[in-house]
Structures are given as C-alpha cells and as structure tokens.
Amino acid sequence: xxxxxxxxxxxxxxxxxxxxxxxxxxxxxxxxxxxxxxxxxxxxxxxxxxxxxxxxxxxxxxxxxxxxxxxxxxxxxxxxxxxxxxxxxxxxxxxxxxxxxxxxxxxxxxxxxxxxxxxxxxxxxxxxxxxxxxxxxxxxxxxxxxxxxxxxxxxxxxxxxxxxxxxxxxxxxxxxxxxxxxxxxxxxxxxxxxxxxxxxxxxxxxxxxxxxxxxxx
Amino acid sequence: xxxxxxxxxxxxxxxxxxxxxxxxxxxxxxxxxxxxxxxxxxxxxxxxxxxxxxxxxxxxxxxxxxxxxxxxxxxxxxxxxxxxxxxxxxxxxxxxxxxxxxxxxxxxxxxxxxxxxxxxxxxxxxxxxxxxxxxxxxxxxxxxxxxxxxxxxxxxxxxxxxxxxxxxxxxxxxxxxxxxxxxxxxxxxxxxxxxxxxxxxxxxxxxxxxxxxxxxx
Numbered sequence: 001x002x003x004x005x006x007x008x009x010x011x012x013x014x015x016x017x018x019x020x021x022x023x024x025x026x027x028x029x030x031x032x033x034x035x036x037x038x039x040x041x042x043x044x045x046x047x048x049x050x051x052x053x054x055x056x057x058x059x060x061x062x063x064x065x066x067x068x069x070x071x072x073x074x075x076x077x078x079x080x081x082x083x084x085x086x087x088x089x090x091x092x093x094x095x096x097x098x099x100x101x102x103x104x105x106x107x108x109x110x111x112x113x114x115x116x117x118x119x120x121x122x123x124x125x126x127x128x129x130x131x132x133x134x135x136x137x138x139x140x141x142x143x144x145x146x147x148x149x150x151x152x153x154x155x156x157x158x159x160x161x162x163x164x165x166x167x168x169x170x171x172x173x174x175x176x177x178x179x180x181x182x183x184x185x186x187x188x189x190x191x192x193x194x195x196x197x198x199x200x201x202x203x204x205x206x207x208x209x210x211x212x213x214x215x216x217x
Numbered sequence: 218x219x220x221x222x223x224x225x226x227x228x229x230x231x232x233x234x235x236x237x238x239x240x241x242x243x244x245x246x247x248x249x250x251x252x253x254x255x256x257x258x259x260x261x262x263x264x265x266x267x268x269x270x271x272x273x274x275x276x277x278x279x280x281x282x283x284x285x286x287x288x289x290x291x292x293x294x295x296x297x298x299x300x301x302x303x304x305x306x307x308x309x310x311x312x313x314x315x316x317x318x319x320x321x322x323x324x325x326x327x328x329x330x331x332x333x334x335x336x337x338x339x340x341x342x343x344x345x346x347x348x349x350x351x352x353x354x355x356x357x358x359x360x361x362x363x364x365x366x367x368x369x370x371x372x373x374x375x376x377x378x379x380x381x382x383x384x385x386x387x388x389x390x391x392x393x394x395x396x397x398x399x400x401x402x403x404x405x406x407x408x409x410x411x412x413x414x415x416x417x418x419x420x421x422x423x424x425x426x427x428x429x430x431x432x433x434x
Contacts, residue, residue, distance in 0.1 A: 125385075149414070172419070183403060
C-alpha cells in the first residue's frame with residue numbers, strides 16, 4: 001500500500017534549481033542541501049529574524065553571493081527548509097505505514113511515526129518558527145496549507161479504508177483527519193516546551209485508544 | 218463551582234508595578250494596560266523581533282522612557298502580554314463553565330470557550346509568536362509551562378469530578394487533560410492558518426464526541 005504519493009507542497013511556483021549536466025546537477029543538489037541544512041540549524045539556534053544570509057554563508061563556508069545564487073531570498077530558503085522537513089516526515093511515516101494493510105494498525109503506525117518526528121529535536125522547533133512568520137508572507141501560508149492538505153488527505157485515506165473494510169464506523173473522515181493532526185501537533189508542542197510534563201509515549205498510546213474507540217462500530 | 222482559582226503563571230518573579238497611592242495605582246494600571254495592548258497589536262502586526270520599544274511608544278503616544286519606566290525590557294513586556302491573554306482566557310472559560318455542575322456539559326462548555334478564544338483573532342497568533350521565542354529565553358519557557366499546568370489542572374479536575382460522580386470511567390486524568398489541550402491547540406492552529414480547510418464548529422462537536430465516547434463507562 002503506497003499511502004504517500006508525490007504531492008508538491010509548493011503551489012504553482014517553480015523550484016529554484018539551475019540544472020545543466022548530470023554532474024553539475026549533483027553538485028547543485030549537494031550545495032542546496034548543504035545550504036538548507038545550515039539554514040535550518042541557524043533558525044533553530046537564533047530564530048528566523050536573527051538568522052542572516054551572512055550567518056548561513058559562514059556556516060556553510062560558501063560566499064554570500066553563492067548562497068544568493070542558489071536561493072534568491074531568505075523567504076525562499078525558509079520554504080525550502082520546510083519542504084525538506086516534509087520530505088523527511090514523509091519518509092519516516094512511509095517506513096512505518098506503507099506495508100501495513102490493517103487500518104487500525106496504520107493509525108498506530110502513524111502515531112508512532114509522529115512521535116519519532118516530535119522527538120527529532122528539529123521539526124516542531126522549525127514549525128513554530130515558520131508559523132510565527134506565516135501571517136507576514138502569503139507564500140508561507142500557501143506552503144503551510146499545502147502540507148496540511150497533504151497529511152489530511154493521507155489520514156483521510158486510512159480512515160476511508162477502515163470504513164470500506166467494515167472495520168470503522170461511518171464518520172466524516174476529513175474532519176476526523178483534522179482532529180488526528182490536532183492531537184499530533186498539540187502533543188508534540190506541549191512536549192517540545194516541557195519534556196517533564198507528561199510521558200509522550202503514554203500520551204501517544206492513549207491518543208490511539210481515543211481515536212480507535214471513536215471509530216469502533 | 219469555581220473551577221478557576223488564582224494561580225500565578227509567572228513563577229517566582231515579582232510583578233513590575235510601582236504602586237503608591239490608590240489614584241496613582243489606577244493610573245499605573247491604566248498605563249500598563251495601554252502599553253500591553255499596544256505591544257500585543259504590534260507583535261501581531263510585525264512579529265516579535267521587528268516590534269521595537271519605539272514602535273510601542275509611538276502606538277501609545279507615550280515616550281520611550283515612559284515605556285521603559287513601566288517595563289524594563291521587551292522580554293518583560295511579552296510576558297505581561299501573555300499573562301494578560303491568560304487572564305482573558307480564564308474569564309472566557311469561567312463564563313462558560315463555572316455554573317455547570319455536570320462534568321459532561323463542562324467538557325462541552327470548555328470546548329465552546331476555546332472556540333471563542335480561537336476565533337478572537339489575537340490569541341493563537343500571539344501564542345505562535347511567543348512559542349517562536351521560547352527556546353531563546355528561559356523565562357518564557359517557565360511562563361509557558363506555568364500556564365499549561367494551570368489549564369491541565371483545570372481540565373484534570375473536571376475529569377476527576379466526572380469519575381467521582383460515576384459518570385466517567387477511570388482514566389489517567391492528567392494524561393487525558395494533556396490530550397484535550399492538544400486537540401484544542403491543534404484545531405485552533407490549523408484553523409488560524411487556513412480558515413476554509415474545515416468547519417471549526419463541526420470539528421469542536423466531533424472533538425467533544427471523541428472525548429466523551431472515550432470517557433463513557
């Protein structure tokens with residue numbers, strides 16, 4: 001079951017790559033990744049506003065001009081950081097749920113994957129910093145909406161599968177997917193801010209129980 | 218039933234007020250509130266980093282020196298903005314649940330109150346901007362932890378009441394309170410970022426059903 005299809009999270013906009021030959025493409029990709037990684041680290045450390053193109057240049061050892069050659073603006077860099085994170089999340093989730101046929105187990109697999117993401121020390125920290133910029137840039141709002149739609153759709157499909165297999169009761173699967181994402185986001189945030197407040201593992205297990213009790217016929 | 222007791226959300230730190238006579242106290246309080254309101258507006262508009270003491274002075278019509286007289290640092294101002302918001306949330310929640318004796322109805326009342334807060338156009342916008350600064354200031358982390366504990370405790374008491382009245386099954390009430398906050402935060406955030414993605418009212422109703430189905434004996 002391939003639950004993760006290739007859905008672009010950046011609306012209609014073109015990706016900023018300048019590929020020519022295949023070797024140059026690989027250097028381009030390598031540089032891009034290096035810059036994205038440095039940006040992510042810098043934003044997590046200092047915050048988005050405080051992180052300058054100069055900081056990023058310093059971290060990568062590249063010139064500021066070179067950073068600008070790959071990414072025309074800091075805004076585009078932040079979008080690429082978020083796209084990169086979403087790709088990582090997709091990989092983590094795919095590993096946990098792609099081979100699972102049972103929708104109940106898929107829900108548990110999804111929650112396991114999301115716990116792994118919450119604990120990676122970067123994802124929700126970056127998300128919060130990205131969200132803080134959302135209201136100031138239309139393009140950020142669109143990127144955020146696209147990746148939320150991507151995950152809502154993925155979870156909706158698991159719920160629909162359960163309904164079709166006769167294992168889940170009939171529910172508004174889009175709305176329940178929205179609530180499942182809420183639980184994941186909300187727990188990850190509370191845990192990010194205060195690791196001793198509760199056990200993330202126990203909360204994940206109770207969340208699974210809560211969702212599956214609701215879906216029981 | 219008074220579910221909201223006076224719990225300070227700012228750890229051991231002293232509040233920055235310089236009261237003398239009663240008339241002066243009222244002017245002090247009035248000025249403080251005026252400054253806090255302007256700060257909140259400014260941060261929502263421009264973001265925390267971009268909002269300067271000068272901007273706040275301009276918005277209030279007071280001198281920059283006067284702002285500094287009331288709040289020694291921008292950090293303390295942000296903390297006061299958050300404390301002010303928490304007081305507002307407490308009032309909104311108290312109005313909806315203080316007269317309710319039935320714990321099931323109290324859960325619905327709480328969700329209604331939180332929907333009202335999500336829709337006020339300021340609260341979650343400020344929260345996200347506050348969270349983005351958390352990892353950079355120890356004092357912010359403490360304030361955030363205190364108000365999360367305050368709400369966890371409030372919801373835990375509703376659940377315990379339901380268990381004691383024999384209406385809810387035995388559960389880890391601290392953990393379930395954490396999950397209920399997750400749902401509230403998560404839905405409010407998704408809705409803040411994309412109002413057309415789902416109906417907040419329908420999501421609130423389904424969330425109530427989800428929680429009460431889980432608590433059914």
